[in-house]
Amino acid sequence: MGRWEPDARERLVLAALDLFSEQGYENTAVAQIAERAGLTKSTFFRHFRDKREVLFGGQEVLTEMLGNGVAGAPEGAGPLAMVEAALVAVSAGLTEERRAHGPQRSAVIASNPELREREALKMVGFATAVEDALRERGVSELDAVVAAELGVLAFTRGYTTWLKTGGDFAEVARRQLAEVLEAVDSLQRAE
Known part of the structure; x- marks a missing residue:
């Protein structure tokens, strides 16, 4: 039985929350969120309109x-x-x-x-x-x-x-x- 792995959306949320906490919301770019999640910027935009939506999705x-x-x-x-x-x-x-x-x-x-x-x-x-x-x-x-x-x-x-x-x-x-x-x-x- 395999270990549970978060899907792309969940990975983006977790990465964003960590970055927002570490360096502030204003200082965090979408590209950084995608990179932290191990995904691409285009994947981010398939799930969210902007970084604010990570918090309000x-x-x-x-x-x-x-x-x-x-x-x-x-x-x-x-x-x-x-x-x-x-x-x-x-x-x-x-x-x-x-x-x-x-x-x-x-x-x-x-x-x-x-x-x-x-x-x-x-x-x-x-x-x-x-x-x-x-x-x-x-x-x-x-x-x-x-x-x-x-x-x-x-x-x-x-x-x-x-x-x-x-x-x-x-x-x-x-x-x-x-x-x-x-x-x-x-x-x-x-x-």
């Missing part, structure tokens, strides 16, 4: 999973139950491999303003997908916006926790959504 899949999670929630579910269904659905895309590289990826993003902006735009995309799916299910505009934003907050907090603790992302996200909702309840009682 798969965003479209997660966005689709969120929308599908809302759409697949049981009939009669309320907006927050639909948001929970979206968080559970996205857990299928959050693999152990993704978790293993998550802290390094997060550190690279945190070190660069352009990448932080791109990460923020990703979260806007997630919120929009959930909001649109909620509205398609008949949720009013304002309720859909608020539920989607609370869901993204739970996702962000859940992702950070999951990177540290591992486990089932769906359970981590459910706990984070419950904590976010407790905070909202606490804020209302403080008025």
